[in-house]
Amino acid sequence: MRPGTDAAENDLRHLLNEWDPIGVADDVQDEYDCMLAPLLQRLRGGADQADIGAFLRQELEDHFGLDPLGLRPDAMAARVIDWWATVGRADRAGCV
DSSP states (O other): OOTTOOHHHHHHHHHHHHHOTTSOTTTOTTTTGGGHHHHHHHHHTTOOHHHHHHHHHHIIIIISOOOOTTTOHHHHHHHHHHHHHHHHHHHHTTOO
């Protein structure tokens, strides 16, 4: 784990790097770190899959300048929500 990160950030970074919508994660491990805090804030606030999907689409379009068609932000949102269902309780309790 990188210094200054918690386990939830590290896990989420791994998920985003696996998704890798711009195809650079093999070379740039922190490319998607701009999404970590906003995603975790939304998840900790109770966001659902639709909220996460909307955020990912917005990031793809507005931040990365990509057309989200074909990048499957809704499928990635489902992965994030599934992951959060597993780690979220422990994270909220300060155990992750």
